Amino acid sequence: MRINANVELDAGTKTFASGLLPELIAALRRSDKGDLVAVISDDPSIGRELESWCRFTRNSLIDTAVEEGRTRCVFRYGEPPENVGEDRPVGSRLWLYTNFDCNLACDYCCVRSSPKAQRRELGIERVRRIAMEATELGVSEIFVTGGEPFMLPDIGEILVACAAAAPTTVLTNGMLFAGSRLETLRALPRDRITFQISLDSPTPERHDSHRGKGTWARAWNGIQRARAEGFRVRLAATVSSDAEAQEFRSFLAAHDVREEDRVIRRIALRGTAMEGVALARADLVPEVTITADGVFWHPVGAEDSDLLVSHDIFPLAQSFAAVRRAFDRESDHQRRLARIFNCA
Known part of the structure; x- marks a missing residue:
């Protein structure tokens, strides 16, 4: 693009x-x-x-x-945006893209997911190995995303494996909690799994314009379903302006959503987005991200070559070390410039 x-x-x-x-x-x-x-x-x-x-x-x-x-x-032009999580140790968060196919085709998806996208499945066996090795590497949080993870028939096994290694958050549009998938949902451990469900606006118009007609109502039903089943639910909005962000905060406050269960982020100029915040690797504190194609610097660009760290996932310790080395090189460069241009 x-x-x-x-x-x-x-x-x-x-x-x-x-x-x-x-x-x-x-x-x-x-x-x-x-x-x-x-x-x-x-x-x-x-x-x-x-x-x-x-x-x-x-x-x-x-x-x-x-x-x-x-x-x-x-x-x-100008300083990079302020990073969130700069004090978080590299490798404490681990992101897994279980797949890339999705039941929606959102017009700003940072990894180009859609019903037409190839699945590119990470697979339960690799997830189990990742989870096992992650416990030895200081991983304190696992985030499972896609695509839409609940497109996978074995998503229940995947989430149980992740939750055994660390508290796990699954990012979903919340629209597939029915039939056998609802039974999968009910079998998951409530104390180890959180749902982060996308809802981009207080009313359907803006949300549906990005994600498709009727999607706001289906997402809201998914939020209520997950809550009724006893899960912690975080609400995540992708917005294009400060005004939209404030509008959503007011909506969340009116519905008594706690601050720690609110995620408000700007559209990133990646994937299918035609506008948004342009992000380079230097702008992003690394969060180790694994897909079927390898290890990436950050989940916002888990399909882009500029954020690819390694095609080799295993052993996981080497993947983590590669990300840390790359981060150290970035930091060392900034420190050298600071020393060279100390003018007073």
Whole structure:
């Protein structure tokens, strides 16, 4: 997907050694903090140069692609967004993408899930091994997501295996709690499993515009069903503005939803989203994420090559170590810059 930018700068053959920097500075003067700036160049090395410049200037390189033989780089102007969870040890949270197929086709899904997506199933045997090895690695929380996890016939076994290793939260749209799936739900341990169910707005209009007609009502029914079965339920909204976030907070307060059971996040410019917050790896505190394709830096980009850490899942200790090494390299770079440019 081509990322649209607020400013397009055609650098031609210029590099940082031959006049690109003044043009970049001029482009930033025409931009606001948070704007996306695209640099198009005939020189394929521009990506490496721009990445180094972004690190130095605390901008974030979002995307690099080749279009019709020319390199197009997109960076976000300004400091990265404030991270949540910076004090959380790397590896204490573990995310599992059990599958990628879904009963919905949400228009901002960060991993492109839909009824047409290939399942790419992680599988119960790998989940069991992951859960077993996770207990030795300091994992204190497991998050199970998809796709829609309840599309899987063995989701009950998967969740029981995860819950045996650590308290587990399953992210779901809450629409499939019927028939045999309801029986699966009822067999799960209430003290070890939490449901995080998506509900994007206080009324159906905005939620349904993103997820499909009638989905708000079905999600609300799923929330009530999970609560009636004795499970803790967290409500998660994906919003596009501060106003939408505040509106949802008021709705949650009116329904006596505790602060710790509220999740409000912005749309990320990943997957099928056409707009949202553009996120680079440097913007994200790593949360080890495992899919059928390997180990990723963070769940928001668990299908994107820039967040892939390793194709090898096992042994899990090596996967965790690879993420920690990558995080240490990022941190060391920032500390070196701070030392070099200590001006007083």
